[in-house]
Amino acid sequence: MKVITRMELNESFSGVSIALGTFDGVHLGHQKVIGRAVEFANRSGGESAVFTFENHPLSILAPHQCPPLITSLAEKERLLADMRVDILCRIPFTNDLLHLTPEEFVNKLVSLFSPSYVVIGPNYSFGYRSSGTPELLTQIGKEKGFVVEVQEAVYIDGNMVSSTSIRQCVSSGNMEQAAKLMGRPFCLFGKVIHGDMRGRVLGFPTANIQPSAEQLLPADGVYTAHAIIGTQRLPALVNVGTNPTFNNQNRRVEVYVLDFQADLYDQELGVEFLKRLRGEQIFSSIQELKDRIALDVIEGKQYFKSHVK
Ligand SMILES: Cc1cc2nc3c(=O)[nH]c(=O)nc-3n(C[C@H](O)[C@H](O)[C@H](O)COP(=O)(O)O)c2cc1C
Numbered sequence: 287m288k289v290i291t292r293m294e295l296n297e298s299f300s301g302v303s304i305a306l307g308t309f310d311g312v313h314l315g316h317q318k319v320i321g322r323a324v325e326f327a328n329r330s331g332g333e334s335a336v337f338t339f340e341n342h343p344l345s346i347l348a349p350h351q352c353p354p355l356i357t358s359l360a361e362k363e364r365l366l367a368d369m370r371v372d373i374l375c376r377i378p379f380t381n382d383l384l385h386l387t388p389e390e391f392v393n394k395l396v397s398l399f400s401p402s403y404v405v406i407g408p409n410y411s412f413g414y415r416s417s418g419t420p421e422l423l424t425q426i427g428k429e430k431g432f433v434v435e436v437q438e439a440v441y442i443d444g445n446m447v448s449s450t451s452i453r454q455c456v457s458s459g460n461m462e463q464a465a466k467l468m469g470r471p472f473c474l475f476g477k478v479i480h481g482d483m484r485g486r487v488l489g490f491p492t493a494n495i496q497p498s499a500e501q502l503l504p505a506d507g508v509y510t511a512h513a514i515i516g517t518q519r520l521p522a523l524v525n526v527g528t529n530p531t532f533n534n535q536n537r538r539v540e541v542y543v544l545d546f547q548a549d550l551y552d553q554e555l556g557v558e559f560l561k562r563l564r565g566e567q568i569f570s571s572i573q574e575l576k577d578r579i580a581l582d583v584i585e586g587k588q589y590f591k592s593h594v595k
């Protein structure tokens with residue numbers, strides 16, 4: 287997949303099938319929009335593209351309302367490459383872009399991609415003050431010679447799949463529902479860093495990752511998860527939180543891989559969250575914490591036995 291990070295290029299493309307959107311979470315609705323662009327490209331023998339922004343538009347428009355990211359840029363890139371997207375255009379959303387009228391925005395897109403097909407979701411908006419609607423894009427498409435397809439929203443259990451509903455699921459710890467809406471488990475990636483070297487003393491060493499400040503985290507608590515280490519996908523328990531039993535610390539994600547022993551420092555670790563078992567608690571002694579973690583391990587193993595083949 288070719289990745290483009292600026293709109294002004296020497297290179298230009300033609301006859302591209304392009305999906306437009308923010309696509310945070312690359313959820314089932316996004317997958318339908320992007321999948322259609324890939325399908326059109328395959329059918330016409332042209333290239334498929336995703337046009338998105340590097341930073342959420344709200345980070346410029348209303349920073350205090352900017353939501354945390356469900357998928358990091360790196361994960362989004364991986365997911366789009368897996369979907370066989372040929373070109374990812376991921377440009378920084380700046381003040382200049384903010385002031386483009388809908389027509390000016392489309393002109394830029396046309397001069398770069400000369401698209402044949404443009405696919406969007408039902409609530410896509412573009413241009414100054416989000417004044418460009420799917421209807422306006424369809425009309426401009428007729429003038430400029432591209433077809434616009436507006437995909438209908440995807441519903442699961444009667445609820446519309448949206449980045450907002452996924453953020454609500456994850457931040458309340460409902461990882462099973464989040465996975466339903468995303469079409470895969472919610473996942474975090476990071477490099478294993480050094481902690482307080484307490485885990486090994488407790489008898490449960492935990493590989494710690496420090497997600498970025500923009501990253502959405504599940505509610506504090508203990509989860510069953512799969513740890514992704516290289517090509518391995520291993521059953522694990524994860525604690526998200528500040529270890530309130532000890533003096534307050536930064537919020538972090540700690541992974542205890544079940545029946546496993548290896549040095550993981552500095553390795554890239556992925557965590558696929560499966561089910562929340564309980565909230566993070568304050569224990570009045572280290573023994574109580576150890577006993578509780580031993581119970582979590584039993585419960586976790588039962589979960590893997592009955593849920594995961
Ligand atoms: C399954 C599991 C459950 C945990 N639950 C709690 C908890 O409820 N309260 C708490 O303060 N710490 C909890 N912890 C975090 C431990 O306190 C933490 O792993 C330990 O302090 C090790 O820290 P370190 O990685 O910096 O050495 C839990 C850890 C694991 C692996």
Ligand SMILES: Nc1ncnc2c1ncn2[C@@H]1O[C@H](COP(=O)(O)OP(=O)(O)O)[C@@H](O)[C@H]1O
Nearest residue numbers: 481482483485486491492493543546549550551
């Ligand atoms: N089963 C396991 N799960 C997670 N990490 C493990 C495991 N076995 C060994 N380790 C190693 O132990 C380290 C964690 O030990 P711990 O005492 O908690 O130290 P730290 O406080 O630095 O995280 C991990 O980073 C990893 O290198």
